[in-house]
Amino acid sequence: MGFLDKLRKKFANEQQDVESTETVENEVEPVEDTTTADKEVIEQEVVQTQSEEQQESVVPEIVQSDRSDANRYLSGLSKTKVSFTQKLKNLARGFKGVDSDFLEELMIVLLEADLGIDTAEKLIKQVEKRSDKEKATTMKEVNDILFEEMQTLYNSFEDAPFIENADGPTVILMVGVNGSGKTTTTAKLANMFKEDGKSVMVTAADTFRAGAVDQLKRWADRIGVDCVEGRAQADPASVIVDGARFAKEHNNDIMIADTAGRLQNKVNLMNELKKIHKVIDKEIPGQPAAVWLVIDATTGQNGISQAKEFMGATNVTGVILTKLDGSAKGGIVLAIRNMLGLPVKYVGLGEGVDDLRPFDIDTFLYGIMGDIDA
Numbered sequence: 001m002g003f004l005d006k007l008r009k010k011f012a013n014e015q016q017d018v019e020s021t022e023t024v025e026n027e028v029e030p031v032e033d034t035t036t037a038d039k040e041v042i043e044q045e046v047v048q049t050q051s052e053e054q055q056e057s058v059v060p061e062i063v064q065s066d067r068s069d070a071n072r073y074l075s076g077l078s079k080t081k082v083s084f085t086q087k088l089k090n091l092a093r094g095f096k097g098v099d100s101d102f103l104e105e106l107m108i109v110l111l112e113a114d115l116g117i118d119t120a121e122k123l124i125k126q127v128e129k130r131s132d133k134e135k136a137t138t139m140k141e142v143n144d145i146l147f148e149e150m151q152t153l154y155n156s157f158e159d160a161p162f163i164e165n166a167d168g169p170t171v172i173l174m175v176g177v178n179g180s181g182k183t184t185t186t187a188k189l190a191n192m193f194k195e196d197g198k199s200v201m202v203t204a205a206d207t208f209r210a211g212a213v214d215q216l217k218r219w220a221d222r223i224g225v226d227c228v229e230g231r232a233q234a235d236p237a238s239v240i241v242d243g244a245r246f247a248k249e250h251n252n253d254i255m256i257a258d259t260a261g262r263l264q265n266k267v268n269l270m271n272e273l274k275k276i277h278k279v280i281d282k283e284i285p286g287q288p289a290a291v292w293l294v295i296d297a298t299t300g301q302n303g304i305s306q307a308k309e310f311m312g313a314t315n316v317t318g319v320i321l322t323k324l325d326g327s328a329k330g331g332i333v334l335a336i337r338n339m340l341g342l343p344v345k346y347v348g349l350g351e352g353v354d355d356l357r358p359f360d361i362d363t364f365l366y367g368i369m370g371d372i373d374a
């Protein structure tokens, strides 16, 4: 059985379990239904027509998603799936074998999905090598090799585990440029940990953007977690000290700190983040446990450059990729992994508070695979 068939089998079983527990109204066709995908694309476009100002001030109502995990994940990837599989199907129509013309066209498809040159070249080389060795003569076999190589590439890195602090609050530091979705993701994470039974608080240290502190405070109120707020233009490190002290006094399990996301010059960024690390470690030894970099999937390769800046300034331990629902370029997941070596910890699949999912490479590949062999 080929790689894609194995993936299908794995998820078909999970899908059946999920579907049997769903109500009819909540049904979302997972992969094949392009009508659902189109509808979601239209919905996304409506969201995207809001002005930036409107978007900034909006804290969406908390509506707990009644969709199953797997379905929400899969529908969030529908833009990438539709675009990627369509291009592979077009390629299949003129397929005569794995020759240089074919590999060139496949390279273009990968670049258009935002894998970036380096990552795309790596995959192409593997496809060429394996197709020759395994005597692949059909597009189905080539697709199989391609997707399996994507999985291998993602799994070829070792990740440091996220270890919670046994002696006090575990601190998670959120970094990333303005507008990447840092504040919303901070709220989503707080909600997720709270649902897992943890005592969570958030620290609003993004004192640079007027409104960011207020935005997080309103999220926190709705979720029902405490929020330590920084005053406008206050030193983020001093706000974080207040947050850490609050978390200790209130025996919180988790503190998530939203930081200012300006990409100033590298030295300033480095100094600011160094100072933040130092004050956290002083208040809660050994913390932060994680520094998660929030990247907007729609910014494509630009996101990789931003990530490099942050990685040069601090010890980033993972990436949260937001707005994957609004992007047809989900290949950025593999570019992040290949170029930065960082794990994608979570993906943002919408603006709602529970539109955050732990990233899993198999679910991701299944989600973008669609009806690729049809």
Ligand SMILES: Nc1nc2c(ncn2[C@@H]2O[C@H](COP(=O)(O)OP(=O)(O)OP(=O)(O)O)[C@@H](O)[C@H]2O)c(=O)[nH]1
Binding pocket: 055, 056, 176, 177, 178, 179, 180, 181, 182, 183, 184, 185, 206, 209, 212, 260, 261, 321, 322, 323, 324, 325, 326, 347, 348, 349, 350, 351, 355
């Ligand atoms: N569709 C979609 N929208 C998202 C997602 N994550 C965040 N957003 C939206 O992106 C916009 C910016 O999000 P914020 O959380 O304010 O971004 P930020 O990085 O904190 O921005 P600053 O506060 O300026 O630093 C908001 O309209 C969010 O609702 C996601 O996963 N999917």
